[in-house]
Amino acid sequence: MDALERLQLILQTKTVSYAEREMIDFKEYEKFIELIKQHYPLLHEKAGVERIGGYSLLFVIKGKTDLKPIGWMGHYDVVPVNSEGWNHEPFGATIHEDYVYARGALDMKGHVVALLEAVESLLNEGKEFERDLYIMLGHNEETGSTMPDSGAKSIKELLISRGITFECVLDEGGAFIDGKKLGVNGTVALIGVAEKGYLDVEIMARREGGHASTPPERSALYEVTQAAGLMEAKKFKADFNPATRAMFEALVPAMDQPLKFLFKYKDIFKPILLNVMTKNPETAATVRTTAVMTMASGSKAPNVLAQDAKVNLNCRIVPGDSVDDVVSRIKNRIGKRFTVTPINGNNPTSVSSVENRSYKTIDRVIKEVYSNLKVVAPYLMIAATDSRIYHDQAEGVYRIQPFMSIKDDRPTIHADNERVAIASYYQGIQFFKTLMCELNGVQ
Numbered sequence: 001m002d003a004l005e006r007l008q009l010i011l012q013t014k015t016v017s018y019a020e021r022e023m024i025d026f027k028e029y030e031k032f033i034e035l036i037k038q039h040y041p042l043l044h045e046k047a048g049v050e051r052i053g054g055y056s057l058l059f060v061i062k063g064k065t066d067l068k069p070i071g072w073m074g075h076y077d078v079v080p081v082n083s084e085g086w087n088h089e090p091f092g093a094t095i096h097e098d099y100v101y102a103r104g105a106l107d108m109k110g111h112v113v114a115l116l117e118a119v120e121s122l123l124n125e126g127k128e129f130e131r132d133l134y135i136m137l138g139h140n141e142e143t144g145s146t147m148p149d150s151g152a153k154s155i156k157e158l159l160i161s162r163g164i165t166f167e168c169v170l171d172e173g174g175a176f177i178d179g180k181k182l183g184v185n186g187t188v189a190l191i192g193v194a195e196k197g198y199l200d201v202e203i204m205a206r207r208e209g210g211h212a213s214t215p216p217e218r219s220a221l222y223e224v225t226q227a228a229g230l231m232e233a234k235k236f237k238a239d240f241n242p243a244t245r246a247m248f249e250a251l252v253p254a255m256d257q258p259l260k261f262l263f264k265y266k267d268i269f270k271p272i273l274l275n276v277m278t279k280n281p282e283t284a285a286t287v288r289t290t291a292v293m294t295m296a297s298g299s300k301a302p303n304v305l306a307q308d309a310k311v312n313l314n315c316r317i318v319p320g321d322s323v324d325d326v327v328s329r330i331k332n333r334i335g336k337r338f339t340v341t342p343i344n345g346n347n348p349t350s351v352s353s354v355e356n357r358s359y360k361t362i363d364r365v366i367k368e369v370y371s372n373l374k375v376v377a378p379y380l381m382i383a384a385t386d387s388r389i390y391h392d393q394a395e396g397v398y399r400i401q402p403f404m405s406i407k408d409d410r411p412t413i414h415a416d417n418e419r420v421a422i423a424s425y426y427q428g429i430q431f432f433k434t435l436m437c438e439l440n441g442v443q
């Protein structure tokens with residue numbers, strides 16, 4: 001059996017995550033665990049395997065030195081399928097015109113399989129590592145690391161109790177993109193060095209209720225949406241943060257004029273650049289904390305005035321800003337006539353360094369393996385990954401992408417016809433092998 005057949009077999013397991021845990025078919029998770037046991041025997045022999053939180057997996061290959069270990073993260077759960085739009089069976093792992101089609105091909109069972117292939121292949125070559133090599137596979141990432149039964153969190157807690165800190169932790173979340181939007185003529189590889197924070201804020205107006213046939217001058221629902229609307233009408237201030245700064249510093253040498261000039265002197269041209277960046281929702285999200293109304297509720301009946309009218313503001317917080325600051329800015333903006341309650345929130349992560357050994361190694365190996373790249377740059381991730389929980393337990397946390405075909409196939413993630421190019425898969429294995437040798441050190 002070859003690496004491609006193993007990928008197909010493993011993609012065929014229906015490891016679908018649901019927030020309603022009773023909907024999960026754990027027999028499929030057992031199947032996944034059994035398959036990797038069968039197909040990666042050297043890994044299991046050298047590392048053993050610990051099951052944590054039920055279905056999350058931890059492998060530790062001891063290194064020859066006391067140097068800090070490297071953590072390789074992944075998750076093997078996938079999001080559910082809306083099968084109507086699929087041209088292939090979503091868990092069939094069908095090969096069609098040089099692609100493998102399956103839920104999880106990109107996010108991120110394909111990535112996990114490439115990682116397992118790489119380590120098994122190195123062990124097969126008799127390689128021994130200098131640094132301990134940790135493989136941490138979560139089983140419920142898709143429903144978030146804030147869930148109380150998060151497998152990633154259970155692994156982290158176990159590692160804390162063992163006193164483990166990492167030189168670096170790696171996870172999903174990097175990207176290959178067309179550089180055009182960034183003024184770069186060619187493909188850009190991005191390494192995620194930070195993630196935005198998350199916050200829901202409930203804004204409530206409590207007013208007198210009554211019959212809708214004799215309404216007051218302003219209803220509670222009107223007032224509360226007006227108040228919350230202030231946060232959309234006048235957005236939070238945009239600015240470069242340490243992650244976007246690091247990105248532009250890396251991109252400038254590869255940029256074409258006139259952007260090259262503008263971004264070289266980005267502090268002088270800041271007003272112009274931010275003005276352009278905030279016009280596009282994607283780039284705007286990288287330079288400001290965002291706040292948007294997502295839910296509203298009034299009374300329970302069409303002819304009854306709302307007594308408690310509520311609006312939810314969903315906020316995503318840039319590095320340098322914080323949950324507390326955002327809450328107090330919202331309170332100041334909308335005034336005392338409303339109750340402002342933060343529902344849940346986590347701060348943005350710290351921004352991992354681009355100057356340390358791990359980042360420089362990742363940067364160098366990416367350039368080496370993907371030779372047709374224009375440039376490699378760090379970036380701020382808008383979405384969340386489980387690796388955010390390791391920022392206080394590692395000198396750096398980096399989100400990387402092994403599959404170059406994601407450049408065109410990104411829209412298939414969490415959507416129909418998710419796929420990975422076969423050539424990209426093999427290149428991804430090679431990437432992980434090289435990176436593992438360089439980061440973990442081989443003897």
Ligand SMILES: [Zn+2]
Nearest residue numbers: 107108141172
């Ligand atoms: Zn994922």
